[in-house]
Amino acid sequence: MIGLRLVLASMGASLRRPRPEGVLGALVLVLVLGIAAAAPWSGYPVGADVDPASRGLPPSLAHPLGTDHLGRDVFWRALLASRAFAAPGLLACAVAGSVGVSLGALAGWNGGVTAALIRFLLGSIASVPRLVLVLLVCTVYGSGPLQLSLAAGVAGVPPLAEIVFARIEQLKSAEFVLASRAHGVPLPRLLLAHLVGAACGRSIARQLLATFGSFVVLECTLSYLGGLGVREPMPSWGNMLIFDWGRGAGASFLAPAAAIWLTVVATSAAGRLFAERGDA
Amino acid sequence: MPDVLHLEELVIRVGPRTLVDRVSLSVSAGELAGLVGASGSGKTLTCRSLLGLVDLAPGVISAQLRVPAPEGIVRPYDAILGAAAPRRARDRAFSRVRGRLVGYLAQNAPAALDPLRQVGYQVRSAAALAAREARRPRPSRAEAVPWLVRAGFDPPEARRIDRLYPHQLSGGMAQRVAIAQVLARGSAFLVADEPMTGLDATIQQRLVRVLRTLADDGLGVLVVTHDLGLIGGIADRIHLMDAGRLVESWSREELASGTPSTLAGQRLVDAARRGAW
Numbered sequence: 001m002i003g004l005r006l007v008l009a010s011m012g013a014s015l016r017r018p019r020p021e022g023v024l025g026a027l028v029l030v031l032v033l034g035i036a037a038a039a040p041w042s043g044y045p046v047g048a049d050v051d052p053a054s055r056g057l058p059p060s061l062a063h064p065l066g067t068d069h070l071g072r073d074v075f076w077r078a079l080l081a082s083r084a085f086a087a088p089g090l091l092a093c094a095v096a097g098s099v100g101v102s103l104g105a106l107a108g109w110n111g112g113v114t115a116a117l118i119r120f121l122l123g124s125i126a127s128v129p130r131l132v133l134v135l136l137v138c139t140v141y142g143s144g145p146l147q148l149s150l151a152a153g154v155a156g157v158p159p160l161a162e163i164v165f166a167r168i169e170q171l172k173s174a175e176f177v178l179a180s181r182a183h184g185v186p187l188p189r190l191l192l193a194h195l196v197g198a199a200c201g202r203s204i205a206r207q208l209l210a211t212f213g214s215f216v217v218l219e220c221t222l223s224y225l226g227g228l229g230v231r232e233p234m235p236s237w238g239n240m241l242i243f244d245w246g247r248g249a250g251a252s253f254l255a256p257a258a259a260i261w262l263t264v265v266a267t268s269a270a271g272r273l274f275a276e277r278g279d280a
Numbered sequence: 281m282p283d284v285l286h287l288e289e290l291v292i293r294v295g296p297r298t299l300v301d302r303v304s305l306s307v308s309a310g311e312l313a314g315l316v317g318a319s320g321s322g323k324t325l326t327c328r329s330l331l332g333l334v335d336l337a338p339g340v341i342s343a344q345l346r347v348p349a350p351e352g353i354v355r356p357y358d359a360i361l362g363a364a365a366p367r368r369a370r371d372r373a374f375s376r377v378r379g380r381l382v383g384y385l386a387q388n389a390p391a392a393l394d395p396l397r398q399v400g401y402q403v404r405s406a407a408a409l410a411a412r413e414a415r416r417p418r419p420s421r422a423e424a425v426p427w428l429v430r431a432g433f434d435p436p437e438a439r440r441i442d443r444l445y446p447h448q449l450s451g452g453m454a455q456r457v458a459i460a461q462v463l464a465r466g467s468a469f470l471v472a473d474e475p476m477t478g479l480d481a482t483i484q485q486r487l488v489r490v491l492r493t494l495a496d497d498g499l500g501v502l503v504v505t506h507d508l509g510l511i512g513g514i515a516d517r518i519h520l521m522d523a524g525r526l527v528e529s530w531s532r533e534e535l536a537s538g539t540p541s542t543l544a545g546q547r548l549v550d551a552a553r554r555g556a557w
Binding site: 174175176178179180181182183184185187193194198199 | 331333371375377378379380383384386387388391392393394395396397405406409458461462465
């Protein structure tokens with residue numbers, strides 16, 4: 001617990017003079033996650049919302065983004081679709097974060113055979129393209145949000161672990177590390193507070209945001225391709241995009257496309273909050 | 281004489297070469313001892329061996345180290361000798377010695393502080409470690425300032441330093457922050473590895489006086505340096521190393537009056553006298 005607090009504190013230290021685009025991105029991201037969290041209470045009848053009488057309507061007050069070719073409200077479905085990636089995406093980040101940081105720190109601090117084995121494992125994971133890895137896992141273990149997020153989390157481990165590994169390997173012979181060993185600082189604290197927290201905190205935060213952004217794209221891709229992602233009638237930006245392609249009114253496929261774009265751009269912009277000082 | 285740190289028969293090897301050969305020395309509480317020698321004479325290795333920090337292979341192959349502790353004498357090397365101990369075994373054997381019993385001042389103080397943490401945090405963590413071992417409550421946020429003051433800062437300056445990062449400090453300030461850490465850590469002995477490196481002459485002298493004060497307050501201080509002139513007049517005892525061996529040990533009186541019996545000692549004393557005149 002003390003480690004978590006320290007990691008958060010070290011990230012907080014970089015938020016003192018935030019960049020405007022970073023703040024904007026973070027606000028959009030928080031809004032999207034908030035919508036996903038509030039979605040269960042929306043009362044929108046998913047699955048029972050087909051209304052042939054009002055299909056393909058342009059935007060209006062009753063339907064702010066119009067309706068698709070089954071007469072379903074695009075605005076509400078686009079909001080509800082955030083559930084498809086929010087919780088699984090956060091879970092994927094948690095998996096990538098905990099496993100990646102631990103493996104990277106272990107390899108960086110111990111070096112030698114441990115590092116060689118861990119890096120061999122990471123290289124093996126990284127050699128499989130992310131989409132292929134996820135498809136493989138979903139084919140073998142079934143396709144649900146849990147399998148999807150675990151697979152995406154594992155796919156996110158190598159880049160994160162490599163960042164932590166490189167930084168710790170570089171710092172472990174630094175004089176302040178020798179000094180803190182001489183002061184009798186316990187190893188877990190040295191690793192968490194000084195090496196992982198202070199020296200890698202920002203890179204970890206940036207990498208986790210990137211993992212989340214790529215999870216959004218991954219989820220939409222799978223749902224777009226059909227079969228493994230979110231299936232009709234449950235909405236996902238991916239399946240909304242393909243379902244109405246060439247059939248509905250303009251907004252019905254533009255809306256999910258714009259939502260994907262906005263979320264991914266916001267995620268990447270939020271990463272700027274954790275830019276190193278002096279980075280352009 | 282209960283409070284004496286004893287090191288006996290220290291041998292350090294790297295590959296086939298013997299870098300430190302059967303060195304024995306001791307430091308008592310309240311004593312300021314100097315370990316003097318030319319570069320490469322093995323003095324830094326000797327002082328690091330007091331903390332189990334010789335990260336070489338095979339490293340320390342023989343040593344008897346006795347560190348006085350409230351619960352009795354700690355002999356960290358006894359458990360791990362015989363073979364070159366891996367770092368983890370050494371870390372475990374020395375966990376009671378490092379910081380709690382023996383503190384360490386590094387060669388390059390600005391680099392010995394975590395560059396990404398504020399000074400106050402780093403002094404406070406040292407106090408927090410000491411508090412946890414003594415099962416006292418965690419120190420409060422303001423706790424760093426008194427230690428900084430004891431290490432030689434004025435109170436207003438100490439309050440300002442508290443919030444700075446190491447890169448905003450000068451070398452002398454960083455060295456005093458490092459001393460504040462050792463004080464907050466509550467070590468009974470202090471090993472200072474060339475603490476004067478990179479400081480100008482006045483700050484060097486000021487640092488030596490701070491170390492003298494610490495010894496007068498009851499700490500056992502071992503200062504490693506190549507500058508006999510700086511430490512000669514103020515240390516209680518001088519150990520001279522040459523090519524991995526301890527060749528002479530002088531008390532302050534012997535240093536002032538006597539003639540060194542070895543060539544290395546003669547050269548060093550000559551060099552110090554030339555520097556002084």
